[in-house]
Amino acid sequence: MIDAQGLTRRYGEFTAVDGISFTVDEGEIVGMLGPNGAGKTTTLRMITGFLPPTDGHLTVGGRDLFSDPVAARREVGYLPENVALYPEMRVAEYLRYRAMLEGLPRAKARPRISETVKSCFLEEVENQIIGTLSKGYRQRVGLAAAILHHPSVLVLDEPTVGLDPKQIIAIRELIRELGHRQTLLLSSHILPEVELLCDRVIIIDRGRIVAEGSPRDLQDSWVGNTILRVELKDDPGEAPEVLAAIPGVVDIAFGDTGCYRLECSTSTDPRQSVFEAAKERGWVLLELAREQASLEDIFVRLTTQEPVPSSGRGELGDASQEEVPS
Amino acid sequence: MKGILSVMGRELRAFFFSPLAYIVAALLLVVNGLVFWLIVSYLNDPRAGFGAPLELFFGQTLYFWLVLLFVAPVLTMRLLSEERRSGTIEVLMTAPVTEGQVVVGKYLAALLFYCFLWLPTVAYPALLAYYSEVDWGPVLAGYLGVLGIGALFLSVGLLASSLTKSQLVAAILTFAMLIPLFTFGLLENLFSDAPIRELLSYLNLWQHMEELGKGIVDTRHLVYYLSATVLFVFLSARALESRKWR
Numbered sequence: 001m002i003d004a005q006g007l008t009r010r011y012g013e014f015t016a017v018d019g020i021s022f023t024v025d026e027g028e029i030v031g032m033l034g035p036n037g038a039g040k041t042t043t044l045r046m047i048t049g050f051l052p053p054t055d056g057h058l059t060v061g062g063r064d065l066f067s068d069p070v071a072a073r074r075e076v077g078y079l080p081e082n083v084a085l086y087p088e089m090r091v092a093e094y095l096r097y098r099a100m101l102e103g104l105p106r107a108k109a110r111p112r113i114s115e116t117v118k119s120c121f122l123e124e125v126e127n128q129i130i131g132t133l134s135k136g137y138r139q140r141v142g143l144a145a146a147i148l149h150h151p152s153v154l155v156l157d158e159p160t161v162g163l164d165p166k167q168i169i170a171i172r173e174l175i176r177e178l179g180h181r182q183t184l185l186l187s188s189h190i191l192p193e194v195e196l197l198c199d200r201v202i203i204i205d206r207g208r209i210v211a212e213g214s215p216r217d218l219q220d221s222w223v224g225n226t227i228l229r230v231e232l233k234d235d236p237g238e239a240p241e242v243l244a245a246i247p248g249v250v251d252i253a254f255g256d257t258g259c260y261r262l263e264c265s266t267s268t269d270p271r272q273s274v275f276e277a278a279k280e281r282g283w284v285l286l287e288l289a290r291e292q293a294s295l296e297d298i299f300v301r302l303t304t305q306e307p308v309p310s311s312g313r314g315e316l317g318d319a320s321q322e323e324v325p326s
Numbered sequence: 327m328k329g330i331l332s333v334m335g336r337e338l339r340a341f342f343f344s345p346l347a348y349i350v351a352a353l354l355l356v357v358n359g360l361v362f363w364l365i366v367s368y369l370n371d372p373r374a375g376f377g378a379p380l381e382l383f384f385g386q387t388l389y390f391w392l393v394l395l396f397v398a399p400v401l402t403m404r405l406l407s408e409e410r411r412s413g414t415i416e417v418l419m420t421a422p423v424t425e426g427q428v429v430v431g432k433y434l435a436a437l438l439f440y441c442f443l444w445l446p447t448v449a450y451p452a453l454l455a456y457y458s459e460v461d462w463g464p465v466l467a468g469y470l471g472v473l474g475i476g477a478l479f480l481s482v483g484l485l486a487s488s489l490t491k492s493q494l495v496a497a498i499l500t501f502a503m504l505i506p507l508f509t510f511g512l513l514e515n516l517f518s519d520a521p522i523r524e525l526l527s528y529l530n531l532w533q534h535m536e537e538l539g540k541g542i543v544d545t546r547h548l549v550y551y552l553s554a555t556v557l558f559v560f561l562s563a564r565a566l567e568s569r570k571w572r
Binding site: 045048049050051052070071073074076078080082084085086088089093097098100101102103142145 | 335339344413414418419422
């Protein structure tokens with residue numbers, strides 16, 4: 001549905017997007033992930049036909065964006081980052097305007113608008129002036145306008161930014177529902193969101209794709225060693241040596257008293273050995289758990305130059321959960 | 327065509343919903359009414375010279391021009407700059423419409439609203455016709471001039487609006503471009519070289535209106551308004567497109 005080859009965009013001297021290539025197939029939900037300024041918005045703007053690429057080849061819905069821009073734009077529905085609407089218009093009026101702009105015949109537009117209003121839960125504000133709406137409603141009006149003409153590709157730039165937790169849940173539900181119907185490309189810097197919604201993730205940093213694949217694939221190929229969390233009661237003194245000697249354990253780190261983090265090579269699963277070592281010596285095993293590296297870890301590792309200290313992992317995960325309730 | 331119409335429709339609605347448009351309408355009517363009243367009472371004086379009131383009304387007073395120089399920036403400053411400032415341009419330019427359609431739609435909306443502003447002044451000749459004879463030819467010619475010069479001024483405003491995100495800057499820029507456009511022709515008498523005089527006379531809007539008010543329709547002048555308008559509208563579309571290449 002989207003086919004980008006060697007897509008490049010320069011602003012003067014600055015290269016915002018640097019020769020990225022990817023495809024999005026029909027019916028897929030793809031998330032574009034990256035820190036601020038990574039080139040997400042620029043990439044999306046090129047796909048929607050707002051900005052032409054400086055270099056590269058781009059087709060959307062089989063239409064070349066360069067030679068046939070108007071037809072290609074018809075295939076795309078777009079929700080820009082800061083959902084910009086005309087504050088003086090009423091919701092229904094705005095949707096009528098957008099339907100006309102998209103070239104929907106009047107007879108077709110009327111049922112389409114009422115259908116969209118319903119699916120975006122906008123019935124109560126249909127006749128309200130857009131300027132008086134809350135951010136959540138505005139986001140939904142933007143989304144309604146983007147899907148009004150049933151585009152084959154839907155592009156959403158940071159669809160949940162600036163919403164409260166309740167609104168985030170509502171928008172995500174809506175997005176998931178839309179994902180069943182059309183190809184969807186969304187950008188976000190919120191990892192759990194992408195993990196939750198997308199079939200496939202493209203991580204970009206400084207204008208380049210640094211990793212691509214399903215959340216599962218990314219985990220498998222980027223986690224490296226598994227972390228085993230062990231907590232022992234009363235912290236037996238000999239524990240460090242014994243644990244480090246277990247086959248498969250590459251490295252050992254200490255936490256609070258009695259807490260250990262064992263780094264194990266991927267192919268091995270030393271959980272049984274740990275249990276048996278504890279049983280033999282009469283230690284009381286309070287916790288034995290394997291930590292899966294989350295997309296967050298991969299993301300941080302790929303988009304920062306410094307390696308992430310392993311002790312920082314848990315903290316990062318917690319912080320993100322506070323920030324983004326799901 | 328549909329693209330032009332939908333942009334134009336939205337823009338017209340925005341005009342009618344904005345308080346600024348009504349302020350402009352009120353100002354235009356107050357000034358025009360006052361000028362009309364002054365002219366009629368002047369001509370009623372037996373010592374006054376001969377003349378048709380509407381001939382004087384169209385372009386013979388400084389007020390006519392002051393109002394026009396004020397109305398054009400105010401009507402056009404919002405057109406494109408506000409879309410860029412608020413970011414709605416992004417949604418607009420990802421819809422299946424071209425820059426040309428957007429610009430023409432917006433321009434036509436401004437022009438229609440401008441015509442709407444002048445509509446009530448039709449009452450003046452109607453009023454005169456009730457009391458005396460009115461020669462309708464010069465009146466129509468006068469309105470043709472109002473339309474032609476208005477169209478030209480509005481296209482300058484459109485171009486200014488396409489160049490900046492700020493309405494204020496757009497208005498000032500329009501004013502800065504209209505002042506030379508309007509005054510160059512008035513410098514005609516300062517030069518003795520025939521070619522320069524002729525050129526300036528061709529650009530002398532005041533003189534154009536004077537002739538039109540008398541009922542003399544010179545197609546060369548109409549060609550000037552039309553071609554300059556088309557040029558400015560075209561440049562606006564280019565300016566809107568320029569975001570792509572920066």
